[in-house]
Each structure stands twice: as structure tokens, then as C-alpha cells.
Amino acid sequence: MRTTVGIIGAGPAGLLLARLLHRAGIESVVLESRDRAYVERRQRAGILEQGTVDVLREAGAAARMDREGLPHHGIELRFDRRRHRVDFPALTGGRSVMAYAQTEVCKDLIALQLAEGGPLLFEAEALEVTGADTTSPRVRFRREGRESTLVCDYVVGCDGFWGVSRAAVPEGLSRTFERTYPFAWLGVLADVAPSHDELVYARHERGFALLSMRSPTVTRAYLQVPDGTDPRDWAAPRIWDELDRRLETDDPAWTLRHGPLTATSVTPMRSYVHEPMRHGRLFLAGDAAHIVPPTGAKGLNLAVGDVTTFARALVHHRDTGDPSRLDAYSATCLRRVWQAERFSYAMTTLLHRAPDATPFDDRIQLARLDRITTARSAETDLAEAYTGFPLTPTERKSR
Template identity: 70%
Template sequence: MTAPAPAHAPTRTTVGIVGAGPAGLLLARLLHASGIDCVVLESRDRGYVEQRQRAGILEQGTVDVLRESGAAERLDREGLPHDGIELRFDGRAHRIDFPALTGGRRVWVYAQTEVVKDLVALQLTHGAPLLFEAQVTAVEDVESAQPALRYTHQGVERRLECDYVVGCDGFHGAVREAIPAGARQTFERGYPYSWLGILADVAPSSDELVYAHSPRGFALLSMRSPTVSRLYLQVPNGTDPADWSDERIWDELDARFALATGDWKLARGPITAKSVLPMRSSVTEPMRHGRLFLAGDAAHIVPPTGAKGLNLAVADVTVLARAFTALHRSGSTELLDGYSATCLNRVWRAEHFSYFMTSTLHTAPEQSPFDTRLQLSQLDRIAASPHAAAELAANYAGLPLV
């Protein structure tokens, strides 16, 4: 039997949001600003959510939405704007100038953990209810006009009636699983390599991200702040981070970033964290079933090479918030009805770009010399052709929402 809910536990809302990652939190923020009531349910505690390491690159459009929602004060103060990236291959370096190639667009380095902290603080102070350690156990009445979320919070089983449910709870989340298997189709691709990622207490050795193609495998130089570096190495699937000593990691990074000429050198420092990130692509279609909607990782996953994951999630909920606002203000369901198609157009472009960056820059196991020459030919074209460089820059800095 469901126990009576205490006064602070809502039993009815317009939009029930499952998941307090960037997608769920930003959607709640946007809905609250439009006067639409919602409740956010998150299975983990606040500390876990705010420390969950994920993406760190924000597209121009993502920054614009965060600013419009009032969630960019610290981003504007502490974020690192970047006007390009560097490609390294065949002992050479070539810079892609985003503003020059995209009409002024750029990206920002600002970790997902910080985006989440900012949104959580706003939500708890000025927003709709946000319940941590609220485990959704069932999504009920999914075929009806009034679905419900059954969840456990503070040891009590509760039920939240909703007009709509939005799943921002990841690929294995309760909302995606509530859509009947025959009503959804998932397209997937696996990759035969992973990333070994490290955090190091050392100033970044470059002012912008460096993507390196090497016969030894891919490497990426990124950063979290002016004093903290974030770096990645391509490694075989199943790699144990414990098998990589700090010295081995730095030596391998040096080898993969090496240039044929010049005095550039990778700065070393204490490594404070190591982890292995598997890589895969996934898209679930459609992103709507009745009054259930999917957003972010619940609908799609991209390999991190193209820096699209967090930005796709923001694009999804921006489109969805506009649709709910139109419904709230005019009663029109046109934008809600078009939500899945609108988002999937952008999702598949981002999937293709992420695949392109991944397949062009990584060295597959037992890769043939022919395939390597194809990769180098493509990188040569990007370096030589403004049209090819502009295509890369436009996708990296972010395509329009529609």
C-alpha cells in the first residue's frame, strides 16, 4: 500500500521530470520561468549528482540558453571561452578558427559538474520541487492521458500524477524502459577502443584543446581550469586504469602529441584522478510515446570526440520547453507533436559528426596502412580547404536548434 505523502512531497504536477542531470535541471528551470509547474525526481544524492564527471565543452547555443535561464553567472565569470581547436597529425599542427569560419561562434570550457551545481542551487532556491534519493520504480498508465510516477523517497513509496513525463534519466532509466519495446527502435554502434582520462594539477600546456592523431592512438589535451588539465589517451576496451602508472601516462601523452619541429612541451603534474570511458553511439526513435518524452542520454549517446553529449541534451530540453510553453499559453500541441522529429534532425547530424571525429582521429586495432592514409588525407583536406574546415567548425561550435 502506498503511504500518505508528507506535506512537502507533491502528489500532482503538470510535468514530472525524472533525472537531475543537466537536461532535467535545465528543463525544470525553463518550465518554471514560463509558469509551468513541474517536479524533478533524482535517484542519487546531491553530492553524487554534483560530482558526476562528464562533458566540459559548451557550444555557443548552450551558453546562450544558460544565460537566458539565469544560470550563467558563474560560467561567465569562471568559464574559459575558446575560439578554436588544434589538430595534430603526421608531426604537424593546424588550428581551426571557429569565429572566422562560423560568423563569430565559439565554445566554452566549463565542466558539467559546475553546470549541475549552478542549476541545483537555482532550483533549490527559486525553482520547482527537486527531490534527491527519489528512486522511480514504475511509470504507470503510459498509454493514458494522465501517466504517473511511482517512486520511493525517504523509505516511503509515493505516487506522482502528471500530465506529462519527461525521461532525463539515461539509457537504462525507468522512463525509456516504460515505452513498449514495439513502440521504439534503438540504433547502436560500438567502438573497439576506450579513453583513459586523467585530471592533473598542472596548468594546461595549450590555451585551446588539442586533438592528436598518432600511429600510437588518439590523444586529447583539454582542461578544467587555468590550473587543472584534463587529458585523454585512446586505450583498448577493458583497460584497467591501475595498469597505467603516472609516468607511463605522461610518456605516452608526450609521444602522441609530438611535433616534428618546434619546442612545444607537455607540462607534467600530479595526477589526481584516472578513469576509463567506453565509447558508443546510440539513438532511440521516436523520442516521444504518448505523453512520455525522452531527452539527453535517455534518447541518444555519442562518443565524446565531438563534444556533443551535454549540448544535445540542452538542445532537447530547449525545444521541449518551448513546446510546453506554447501549449501553456495557446493550447497548441503543434510543437509538442513535432518534438521528436525536430530533435532527431539535430541528433543524427551530431551523431555523424561524432562518428566522423572518432573514426578520423583514432587508430583501430590492426588498422591497415590504407586506412591510415585515408585518415591523413582527410586531415590534410581540413588543413588545406576552408570549406572542409568550416564544416568541422560549424558542427563543433554547434548547429542551430532547428
């Protein structure tokens, strides 16, 4: 097989890239190791930045999102039994976010790709990327028990942290930066209407809690738990009791709605960046190149930024013959990645209580939260970061 762009991975990044390339008249083939049902039920992120929403609309992939997604114009910070709302549009010139699950984004993009786009091959396991430093990189893959080779002009690795793409970058050229956190998130889905119409981020002496949603009838919630926690140790009554305690407030008008749990899982917390994000004609995107703790809701949105940057650079090269934007791909993406890492780290250390936290550490957290809730400049910095960092240097200058 031969194509212009070989895309490894049919998560939201790989699928969106295929869609953007199709709209630009550029051929691609998507290889996904899992079956379609698995991809469409994989639970991940649920908050889309303003820039992600804009790109999905630009790609003609936003019709259902605009019908069913839940626009959010702020978040609530809760600490010391206090409630404080951060008003995104008022602080960012009108920017906001959208609650719309990654599973739904994938369903929409898969349907469009199968109806209009190039080949999307499920259960096609990428085994190796070779020739990244040549003009014809190749992806060796296995499907239906047979090995085949996809010959490309470019390869984009959207295959996650454990995929094969990153291994094609020579070890001598790679640099990695990482931090692991001594806690995790216990996440639950519950068949009950959300208790608040925006996300609630709570700092409590017992640990962090997040109240979110998947739809008007489904609540998504998280609790900080020790790293290595077994979700089977947390029965529903214990989870609701802990959420009640960590979300407590002096506002008598607010209560937490309880309902039957339909899913429980534990997510480890880590930060990771691989540099560079490009080697020859191999480009890394999403979790193949970087991971952020979920506190800042940046993972999916960073991946969208990566593939949008690549697609725009490739179109520019095709139309003008100028390869400079492709050459700058890694540097362009990494500026945004490191800002997202900074924000995610700041939010994580602001709201989570470390196992060895001292009274001094507690007071510093409360002082940071008080600063955000009383100083417009600090609140604006949070709102601008949460609603999304610019996708390109040009966009950065315009803001």
C-alpha cells in the same frame, strides 16, 4: 503528489528543464535517485556549444559560467607532427564554445532550483512510468523507504541510458540503432596548468590523444586505449610518457606540462539512438534517448537541445493551444541528434586508430585531415558542427 511536468533525473538536462519551466511559470517536480553530493561531483563533459551557453544565459543560470568559464575560439588538430588551428569565429560567423565542466553547471542549476524553483527531490528513485499514453502519466518512486506516486500532465525522462523512462515506450514502437567501438578513453585530471589555451586533438600511429582543461590550473587529458582497459594498469609515468609521444610536434616552442594526477577513469565508446523520443505524454531526453562517442563533445549539448525544444514547445502549447510543436518533438530532436551522431562518428574515425587498421586506412585518415586543413569548405563543416547544430527548425533557416 501532482505536478504539470514530472522530470526524472537531476543531471544537467533535468535541472535545466526545471529552470526553463520555472522561468515560464510552469510547475515541475524533479526526482533524482542519487544524493546531492554525488550529482555535484559527477565528472562528465566540459565543452559547451554556443547554443548551450546562450540557453544558460537565457535561463538566468550563467553568472558563474561567465565569470569562471574559459571561452574557446578554436581547436588544434595535430597529426604527422604538424599543428593546425581551426578558427571557429572566422568560419562560423562568430560562434565559439565554452570550457565549463558539467559538474559546475549542475551546481549552479541545483542552487537556483533549491532557492527559486519547484521541488527537487534527491534520493528519490524512479521505479516505473505508467500511463504514458493517457492524459495523466504517473511516476512511481521510492524515497526514504516509502513508495509514492507523482501524477503529471507530462513526464520527461532525463534519467540516462539505464533509467526507467525508455522502458515505458512499448517494444513494438521502439527502434534502436547502435555501434560499439573497439577502443576506449583513459581520462585523467591533473593539478597542472594546461599546456595549451585551446583543445588539442591528436591523431598518432600509437592512437588518439586529447589535451583539454577544467580550469586555468587543472588539465584534463585523454588517451585511446583498448576496450576493457583497467585504469589501475596505467601509472602516472606511463600516462605522461604516452601523452608526450602522441602529442609530439616539430614545433620546438611547445612542451607538455606534467603534474600530479588526481583522477583516472576509462570511458567506453559507443553510438546509440532510440526512436521515437516521445510516446504519448512521455518525452525522452539526453542519454535516455541517445549516446555519442565523446570525440565531438556532443553529449551534454544534445541533452540541452532536447529539453530546450520540449520547454519551448510546451510554452507554445500553453500560450496558443497549438500542440503541433509537442507532436513534432521527436522528429525535431532526431534531426539534430543524427547530425551530431554523424559528426561524432566522423571525428572518431578520423582520429582513432582501429586495432586492425591497415596502411591504407592510415593514409585515408591523413588524407582526410589534410583536406580539412587545406580546404576551407571542409574546415568550415567541422567548425559549424563543433560549435553546435541549431536547436530548432526556425533557427536552422535563419542560418
